[in-house]
Amino acid sequence: xxxxxxxxxxxxxxxxxxxxxxxxxxxxxxxxxxxxxxxxxxxxxxxxxxxxxxxxxxxxxxxxxxxxxxxxxxxxxxxxxxxxxxxxxxxxxxxxxxxxxxxxxxxxxxxxxxxxxxxxxxxxxxxxxxxxxxxxxxxxxxxxxxxxxxxxxxx
Amino acid sequence: xxxxxxxxxxxxxxxxxxxxxxxxxxxxxxxxxxxxxxxxxxxxxxxxxxxxxxxxxxxxxxxxxxxxxxxxxxxxxxxxxxxxxxxxxxxxxxxxxxxxxxxxxxxxxxxxxxxxxxxxxxxxxxxxxxxxxxxxxxxxxxxxxxxxxxxxxxxxxxxxxxxxxxxxxxxxxxxxxxxxxxxxxxxxxxxxxxxxxxxxxxxxxxxxxxxxxxxxxxxxxxxxxxxxxxxxxxxxxxxxxxxx
Numbered sequence: 001x002x003x004x005x006x007x008x009x010x011x012x013x014x015x016x017x018x019x020x021x022x023x024x025x026x027x028x029x030x031x032x033x034x035x036x037x038x039x040x041x042x043x044x045x046x047x048x049x050x051x052x053x054x055x056x057x058x059x060x061x062x063x064x065x066x067x068x069x070x071x072x073x074x075x076x077x078x079x080x081x082x083x084x085x086x087x088x089x090x091x092x093x094x095x096x097x098x099x100x101x102x103x104x105x106x107x108x109x110x111x112x113x114x115x116x117x118x119x120x121x122x123x124x125x126x127x128x129x130x131x132x133x134x135x136x137x138x139x140x141x142x143x144x145x146x147x148x149x150x151x152x153x154x155x
Numbered sequence: 156x157x158x159x160x161x162x163x164x165x166x167x168x169x170x171x172x173x174x175x176x177x178x179x180x181x182x183x184x185x186x187x188x189x190x191x192x193x194x195x196x197x198x199x200x201x202x203x204x205x206x207x208x209x210x211x212x213x214x215x216x217x218x219x220x221x222x223x224x225x226x227x228x229x230x231x232x233x234x235x236x237x238x239x240x241x242x243x244x245x246x247x248x249x250x251x252x253x254x255x256x257x258x259x260x261x262x263x264x265x266x267x268x269x270x271x272x273x274x275x276x277x278x279x280x281x282x283x284x285x286x287x288x289x290x291x292x293x294x295x296x297x298x299x300x301x302x303x304x305x306x307x308x309x310x311x312x313x314x315x316x317x318x319x320x321x322x323x324x325x326x327x328x329x330x331x332x333x334x335x336x337x338x339x340x341x342x343x344x345x346x347x348x349x350x351x352x353x354x355x356x357x358x359x360x361x362x363x364x365x366x367x368x369x370x371x372x373x374x375x376x377x378x379x380x381x382x383x384x385x386x387x388x389x390x391x392x393x394x395x396x397x398x399x
Binding site: 002005006009012013015016017019020021023 | 271272279283286306
């Protein structure tokens with residue numbers, strides 16, 4: 001009886017996984033354009049960059065970077081031409097390899113990439129940034145390669 | 156040969172017995188989570204019909220509801236399992252304490268797998284319902300947050316959290332059951348001491364386990380912790396008098 005139940009569970013597990021991942025593929029074309037946009041940035045000489053995306057970005061920077069890079073996060077809730085909301089949601093900044101949110105350090109922020117379950121509990125606001133516009137202010141003297149932006153949809 | 160048959164009989168008996176106990180938790184967890192997911196779909200549909208304003212939704216709701224329900228039901232089940240009635244009602248010939256403890260570990264892993272599967276099934280249902288609504292209404296959109304990497308990581312994480320949470324409660328209440336006063340004092344001191352010192356001991360300990368970005372290490376750490384907790388729980392249980 002237990003074996004039968006276990007087989008049933010495995011079947012449900014596989015079917016559910018199939019549905020979730022296939023739904024993910026359906027909307028991948030929208031993400032692709034975002035991904036290209038995010039990756040095409042060059043910071044050199046820029047004072048302000050605006051990144052539109054339905055996903056978040058992680059910032060991988062030089063550990064020795066001392067200047068603060070401010071990341072303003074604006075929720076736009078916009079997809080398929082439907083604009084839902086427009087509000088300033090908070091401010092993230094990046095300094096010396098640390099990502100800060102409202103002045104507080106977010107340790108190991110990469111967790112948002114690996115763990116959607118935990119992300120929900122750590123910070124709703126940051127999880128909501130999956131549908132955000134980022135305005136990134138970068139001091140002019142930062143070297144071009146000191147910060148990379150990337151979409152969370154890199155598999 | 157006869158010994159093996161007796162052992163198998165004990166295994167079968169305890170696994171079936173524990174399964175029937177957990178079955179209530181599975182049913183309650185599933186019903187609560189399913190009701191929430193379907194209610195949210197109905198509320199969204201009605202809200203769009205009445206209001207006509209645009210609203211949005213991203214996935215993760217079903218996973219979080221089910222996870223929370225799982226943590227609560229596992230908590231109740233683990234407490235019940237270590238209660239006097241729970242312990243004594245499980246003992247019948249030829250069951251011994253080692254078999255009982257190992258069966259508990261197996262069933263806890265099984266329960267974690269059931270809740271994880273339940274969570275994924277409800278997430279899939281949530282996604283289908285939301286996509287139907289999104290396709291049929293200009294006022295609703297649904298965004299899928301899961302990439303393959305997030306999906307894999309999230310599923311493993313969920314499984315491990317439920318397993319470890321169940322093991323913590325099981326271990327803790329086994330000590331409370333055997334040495335109530337000493338355990339209560341020890342537990343209180345364990346909570347208060349680092350707070351008085353103002354240190355971040357527990358934050359570091361939790362971070363060591365939780366904030367691990369290499370998924371293999373994450374699994375190994377949580378698995379080691381689960382085995383350690385079950386091992387620790389066996390110590391007071393071994394000295395316990397359980398008669399039926």
